[in-house]
Amino acid sequence: MRAINSRISQLCTYGIILIVIPVLFAGSLDAQVRTAGELNLNECVEIGLQNNPKFQSSGFTVEGSKAKIEEAFSAYYPTISANSNADAYSKNNGTQRYNNFSSGVTLSYDIFRGYRTKSSYEASKENYNSSVYQHETNRQDLVFNIIQAYYRSLQLERIVKSAEEAVKNSFLHLEFAKAKQKAGMATRSDVLKSEVELSNAELSKIQAVNLLLSVKGILNQLMGFPSDSLVKLIDDLSIVDELPVQPFDTLLNVALNNRSEIKKYQSMLIAQQNYIQVAKSGYYPSLSANANYNFAGPELSSMQNNWWLGMTLSIPVFKGFLNKSRVNQEESAFRSLEKDDEQLKQQIGQEVWDAWLSVKESADRISTSMKATDSAKENLSLAEGEYKEGVGSIIQLTDAQTTFVSAEQNYIQALADYKISTAQLKRTLGR
Numbered sequence: 001m002r003a004i005n006s007r008i009s010q011l012c013t014y015g016i017i018l019i020v021i022p023v024l025f026a027g028s029l030d031a032q033v034r035t036a037g038e039l040n041l042n043e044c045v046e047i048g049l050q051n052n053p054k055f056q057s058s059g060f061t062v063e064g065s066k067a068k069i070e071e072a073f074s075a076y077y078p079t080i081s082a083n084s085n086a087d088a089y090s091k092n093n094g095t096q097r098y099n100n101f102s103s104g105v106t107l108s109y110d111i112f113r114g115y116r117t118k119s120s121y122e123a124s125k126e127n128y129n130s131s132v133y134q135h136e137t138n139r140q141d142l143v144f145n146i147i148q149a150y151y152r153s154l155q156l157e158r159i160v161k162s163a164e165e166a167v168k169n170s171f172l173h174l175e176f177a178k179a180k181q182k183a184g185m186a187t188r189s190d191v192l193k194s195e196v197e198l199s200n201a202e203l204s205k206i207q208a209v210n211l212l213l214s215v216k217g218i219l220n221q222l223m224g225f226p227s228d229s230l231v232k233l234i235d236d237l238s239i240v241d242e243l244p245v246q247p248f249d250t251l252l253n254v255a256l257n258n259r260s261e262i263k264k265y266q267s268m269l270i271a272q273q274n275y276i277q278v279a280k281s282g283y284y285p286s287l288s289a290n291a292n293y294n295f296a297g298p299e300l301s302s303m304q305n306n307w308w309l310g311m312t313l314s315i316p317v318f319k320g321f322l323n324k325s326r327v328n329q330e331e332s333a334f335r336s337l338e339k340d341d342e343q344l345k346q347q348i349g350q351e352v353w354d355a356w357l358s359v360k361e362s363a364d365r366i367s368t369s370m371k372a373t374d375s376a377k378e379n380l381s382l383a384e385g386e387y388k389e390g391v392g393s394i395i396q397l398t399d400a401q402t403t404f405v406s407a408e409q410n411y412i413q414a415l416a417d418y419k420i421s422t423a424q425l426k427r428t429l430g431r
Helices: 002-018 041-051 053-076 116-182 188-222 248-258 260-283 322-389 394-428
Strands: 079-091 096-112 286-297 304-314
Touching (some): 053 116, 116 188, 116 394, 188 394, 248 322, 248 394, 260 322, 322 394
Antiparallel strands (some): 079 096, 286 304
16 A cells, blocks of 8 residues: 555646646535445445455464364374274295184374474464454454545545536636637746646546556455446545544553454463474373274184273384474474564554554644645635636646645645544554
């Protein structure tokens, strides 16, 4: 989305700055009537959560992690297998031949594995919790990205409308200049400047339309639609509900308590502690019980029943420092996770700080840019009147147009930035 913001800034600076807009807004956008097929922000978010393939993939990852809990718990159960064998062998250069047939059931149960079973099971539960928190993180990221694309789309829709109106007014300015030239009240230079103004307005319109299609393509993709889908949006850009911003320290504490990324790392750390215990289980002896019941004999008709029951104790003596190496690896992984968790908390602190400043800045910019737009509009009206009366120059008119367009674009961007920065602050708080 940084690329979107960069392209919008370029458009506002180099393209739209040359557009002439006689009226700031043709009507109150707050009073727009919703038509069939229009989507509001909540509907876009809901569609995205239902259709976005990446988010759906995240949900399947959670299901897979849950299945691994059952896999780990299976180690608490005995294993039972049925088997049948048919063998033939010879002795004394083939002079003696023997057949052996058997069929039975074998049971095996691990009584003690050096806490491996318990630790593996606990680790799988924490890995599942980690995947749940990651899924929540993905949800919050998707929601914010949809909000950002939604309001950038509304911003660009207004720019496109301004560009279309600017083309019409630039054409009228050109006609005025030609008429004044014929009357001997303007020079050829005024006509040329008006022609350049019209060309710049048409170019800015082309750029605005293309950028709008690009941003709407991103919004469509986030909602799981093809990029070229025609989606109409409800414009609520001018509805600004300024909420009191809490102190930074308060917000930071909320973020550190709520962020799913931190909860994910907490689960990962607990899981890693269990993996350390799994590695240490190699130092312990293991004890298992085994049983078998079968029928065996040299002929199928003469098979007899047999059974055996026993226990196996295995004591590790030396494995070439394998256990030590595994423990060191898991402990190093644990320390690495601790540092990652520490770095994440610092990163979250910076995110909250930036979002907090951005909300305050954009809120101040709305009122300031609105006043600047009103003044620039009045100045443009005076410049147009003076030029028509022959007491003003084309340069003064162009400067007034440039000032007005710059102020108007600053106001539109301030509205969009406030909506997005508010959503960004909520995202940094884990909401």
